[in-house]
Amino acid sequence: MTPQEFFLLLASVLASVAGQFFLKLGAAKLGRFQLANSVSHIFGILTIPELLIGLSCYALGAIAYILLLTRVKLSVAGPSASLVYVFSVVLGYFIFKESIPLFRLAGLGLIVTGVILVVWQK
Template sequence: MKGDLVTLQEFVLFLVSILTNSLGQFLLKAGAIKLGATAPHGAIAFLLGVLSTPELLLGLMGYAAGAMVYILLLTRVNLSVAGPATALAYVIAVLIGHFGFGEAIPPLRLLGLGLIITGVILVISRP
């Protein structure tokens, strides 16, 4: 593994990992809304509900794809850089919640998102 400098290829892996995980989150939320309408009770009914909801299955596949790309990333980048940089998924999750599901973004949450972005930039930058 190299030092702390992130190459363009590694940055693309970060983005693909974060975006596939974010797509997974979007699909899981959409599926959860759909599943909530069916109100499954009990573990078996819940599992059957999950397995019969395409959005949930696709969301899980998105998470799996993101994990595979993240593993590839970990073969190239230090964990001390890769781990914190994935915090951008939190930013994307808030944006998905807002634009995809109409959730509010209070000012304090906006400040938090700015701090996360600043922190990620500092973590992946050359010291």
Template sequence: MTLKEFCLFLLAIFTSAAGQFYLKFGALRLGKVNGTNWLGHLVGVFTTPELIAGLCFYGIGALAYILLLTRVNLSVAGPSAALIYIFSVLMGYFFFHESIPLSRSVGLGLIICGVLLVIWKK
């Protein structure tokens, strides 16, 4: 991967992770949906600034990923995008005080190893 490709990759990863962060933050503001409040929640999706920001970040991430795919093989870019999962778990831990049990830590380690094996060049 060249420096430009790596920068596109980082942009796609970080903006997608930021999108997840803002979507979670906005979802917490909305509260739990149920059979009686679903319509209000549906309207709330389009009026909650955090949710709109999350969707915008996802859009930027998708555009960066598309541009990356014009330069890099899907067999490298696709599995490498799994690094978003690492950032999601870390954001959950640091910002939303979610726990990281041992099984999840092992899974994250396997994801990192898998990405390294996919992008490794001889």
């Protein structure tokens, strides 16, 4: 993977993680979803700034990913994008004080190892 390709991957992953962060903040403001409040939730999604920022971050991440796909095989880009899961768990731990059970930590290690094996070039 060239430095430009790595930058596109990193931009895509970080934008997606930022999107998840802002969606989580906005979802907390939105409150718990129930069928009775579905209309107000849909309106809330369109008016809560954090949710709009989160959706915008996802859009930027998608644009970076599309640009990455013009340069890298899907069999490399797709698994590499799974780094979003790793960063999301780390973000949840440090920002939202979520725990990371041992099995989840092991799973994250497997994801990182898998990505390294997928992108490794001789």
